[in-house]
Amino acid sequence: MSSRRRHDQDINAPVDEHAVITSERKHEAAGVKAVMVSLQRSVQQMGPARTLAAWTRLNQRHGFDCPGCAWPEEQGGRKFAEFCENGAKAVAEEATKRVVTPGFFARHSISELCEQPEYWLSQQGRLTHPMVLQPGSDHYQPISWDAAYQLIADELRNLADPDEAVFYTSGRTSNEAAFLYQLLVRSFGTNNLPDCSNMCHESSGAALIESIGIGKGSVTVDDLVHADLILIAGQNPGTNHPRMLSVLEKAKANGATVIAVNPLPEAGLMRFKDPQKVHGVVGHGVAIADEFVQIRIGGDMALFAGLGRLLLEAHDQAGAASTVLDREFIDAHCAGFAAYEAQTRAVDLDTVCAAAGVSREQLERVAQLLINSERTVFCWAMGLTQQRHAVATIGEATNLLLMRGMIGKPGAGVCPVRGHSNVQGDRTMGIWEKMPETFLAALDAEFGIASPRKHGMDTVDAIRAMRDGRAKVFLGMGGNFSSATPDTEVTEAALRNCSLTVQISTKLNRSHLVHGRAALILPTLGRTDRDIQASGKQLVSVEDSMSMVHLSRGSLHPPSDEVRSEVAIVCQLAHALFGDGHQVPWLSFIDNYDRVRDAIAAVVPGCADYNTRVRQSDGFQLPHPPRDSREFHTSTGKANFSVQPLEWVDVPPGRLVLQTLRSHDQYNTTIYGLDDRYRGVKGGRRVVFVNPEDVAALGLRDGSRVDLISEFPDGQGGIQERRAKDFRVVPYATPVGNAAAYYPETNPLVPLDHTAVKSNTPVSKAVVVRLEACHG
Ligand SMILES: Nc1nc2c(c(=O)[nH]1)N[C@H]1C(S)=C(S)[C@@H](COP(=O)(O)OP(=O)(O)OC[C@H]3O[C@@H](n4cnc5c(=O)[nH]c(N)nc54)[C@H](O)[C@@H]3O)O[C@H]1N2
Ligand SMILES: Nc1nc2c(c(=O)[nH]1)N[C@H]1C(S)=C(S)[C@@H](COP(=O)(O)OP(=O)(O)OC[C@H]3O[C@@H](n4cnc5c(=O)[nH]c(N)nc54)[C@H](O)[C@@H]3O)O[C@H]1N2
Ligand SMILES: [Mo]
Secondary structure (H helix, E strand, C coil), X not given: CHHHHHHHHHHHCCCCCCCXXXXXXCCCEECHHHHHHHHHHHHHHHHHXXXXXXXXXXXXXXXXXXXXXXXXCCCCCCCCCCCCHHHHHHHHHHCCCCEECHHHHHHCCHHHHHXXXXXHHHCCCEECCCEEECCCCCCCEECCHHHHHHHHHHHHHCCCCHHHEEEEECCCCCHHHHHHHHHHHHHHCCCCCCEHHHHCCHHHHHHHHHHHCCCCCCCCHHHHHHCCEEEEECCCHHXXXXXXXXXXXXXXXXXXXXXXXXXXXXXXXXXXXXXCCHHHHCCCCEECCCEEECCCCCCHHHHHHHHHHHHHHHHXXXXXXXXXXXXXXXXXXXXXXXXXXXXXXXXXXXHHHHHHCCCHHHHHHHHHHHHHCCCEEEEECHHHHCCCCHHHHHHHHHHHHHHCCCCCCCCCEEEECCCECCHHHHHHCCCCCCCCHHHHHHHHHHHCCCCCCCCCCCHHHHHHHHHCCCCCEEEEECCCHHHHCCCHHHHHHHHHCCCEEEEEECECCHHHCCCCCEEEEEEECCCCECCEECCEECCEEEECCCCEEEEECCCEXXXXXXXXXXXXXXXXXXXXXXXXXXXXXXXXXXXXXXXHHHHHHHHCCCCCCHHHHXXXXXXXXXXXXXXXXXXXXXXXXXXECCCCCCCCCCCCCCCEEEEEECCXXXXXXXXXXXXXXXXXXXXXXXXXXXXHHHHHHCCCCCCCEEEEEEEEECCCCCEEEEEEEEEEEXXXXXXXXXXXXXXXXXXXXXXXXXXXXXXXXXXXXCEEEEEEECCC
């Protein structure tokens, strides 16, 4: 009791986001400190008994899937509470005992809540009751579930066209809920199903579908453990996928070499201290990266193209017996090699080195590592996907693997490391604005509906449509649309332009405050909560980053009796919208989720016998033709070499290229705390990391306060400016010309139209900015 009261006082104290102390950045990740931090956070949020209950069920065979990242669980004997600091924090944040009740909304007006930073909102706790904001009111008020469903159904029915509604999904939603949700949306008559993936790994999907015919990774944990070379580009696993570090440690123990390609020397990439091992408790842990390529932001395509040229040259030099190229694989399984070879031989290596910011010696060393490797895996995340030329870059990386026959054999392949714990599963279940015809036809056949065929809107298009009045109703299945999307001012105006905004959420966030003429908050169960329906306790299923589908069983007491499961909310809404006579048996799905899984089995490829197979001890793996049998369902029927002009990011004079990234103390827009331990930041988030040379050249110093102003062509020969105020300059080991600052504080700087070619993903990792001294 006393500790709870004490902490509530903390979180209600005004937040000074500028009280920043910086210290030396850390050279290794995890260690005992990680255990201490997560224990402390867990007890603060959940109390000791719930902490124990949660920790013993996290990622265990009869427990719940971690609501943190999409990294797979260990197969077979899982460790007791397989330890991960940020997994533990994700659980603590969801299973918190703090609650946001109707009384909270009576006390706080929307205008007042709008003044609070996302951190304060994140820390208020779980939503307990459905709430409505009536037009013109400044307070949310309680509403019954039935009245809430009726309100949404009426608003949807009043639209001139189903395409005027937008149905967003974040990536924590279970397979069962996602399947029903897209069924509702398509029964209603639109494919407007934008999701967080549009801002995340969409570029990976677009590139891999072209290259290998499927947008998912081709490796398993076992492949990583047995790889002899692992290249990790644009990913910070120590913070965002901590369980990946123990897999890397195993791979290293088996002799693997690790190459880290990153503008920043991230702690987890450099060293790892496994808190479950003696060397993790004392000493400096194990080194992870054998080669650290400190790439300039946006220089990866040049790096991969340069490596391609060096591989071709090494092949020439090795003569007839060369094994540098896997000729058999190329001849039997690939298309477009001749064009790739012609282009890559002409790549200028000086240009490559300048664009990537790497030395010729390092380029040659990395090429040699590729040549020596028999089993190579490439891993990547947002550093590659949130770039203007992301799709071409990932295509260029895949070219290197194809050249060496590194797809569809043990210990080798592509590994886009997903973000949200079920973002991959949601896509498999049909959350996509452009699902293929085969899926839609199967859905129609199963339910006797007529799914629309016209592609829907992705996230950026949905914002444009709401801005322009072409979309009027927004419904969010999880997530925090207003804070996660780019161009905050534009997006907020777009949401305010709607007639109704509905958020199905676990926790309070800014999207509840940036609302349409009317708004609803529908509180839902999270992964850790017990879910009991007519037939008893329900299970849900999820798919991890490596296409493994398995069950998750929530067990903790939900925050209130008024909270409903996502499955129940979707089905009740559908019932209110379509009425009793609808061909889809909506209400029967609520009673027993096995019925949903039977429908999934009938519609979704690779899901036959879903109910049985998902109950096997480790679940089951979805098919992946390139991985399973070197089959490539592409336009040519073969794996395609990607041939695209070389692109990189220039730094205009006097400007910096800014990447927006995660601290060690947040889950996307949910802010856990104000420290970024590994980067040496304490007590604040409004910081900008700048190379010491740039700090000096710009006439600034450690601790200077600056506004960040992004500059983007306005399409008419001029420049548009966007400003984010008052950041503290932190001299940091980022390349000259490159800077970094946290998301979502910097989202106002990312122009809506600054998106990746082909994937339309906002370019959150390369925004041209200038720094202007301020005296805030
Ligand atoms: N604890 C925690 N876990 C999470 C999340 C979280 O917020 N907190 N978010 C989840 C989600 S949704 C996702 S998508 C993932 C995100 O996982 P990450 O992709 O690791 O997340 P970011 O913080 O965006 O880090 C991007 C990395 O790319 C590097 N980078 C930036 N620009 C470039 C470039 O041009 N080239 C290269 N090679 N590297 C570059 C940055 O320095 C940084 O290390 O994590 C998931 N897991
Ligand atoms: N500038 C910049 N912008 C970015 C990024 C970046 O690196 N830089 N990264 C992008 C990426 S990779 C992503 S994935 C997006 C993330 O975008 P989103 O997925 O939209 O954002 P989150 O912050 O993960 O959403 C958090 C909210 O989800 C709700 N929630 C949590 N769990 C559940 C659940 O089980 N069910 C339901 N219904 N709701 C739940 C809670 O209310 C919580 O407040 O942001 C993107 N935006
Ligand atoms: Mo993500």
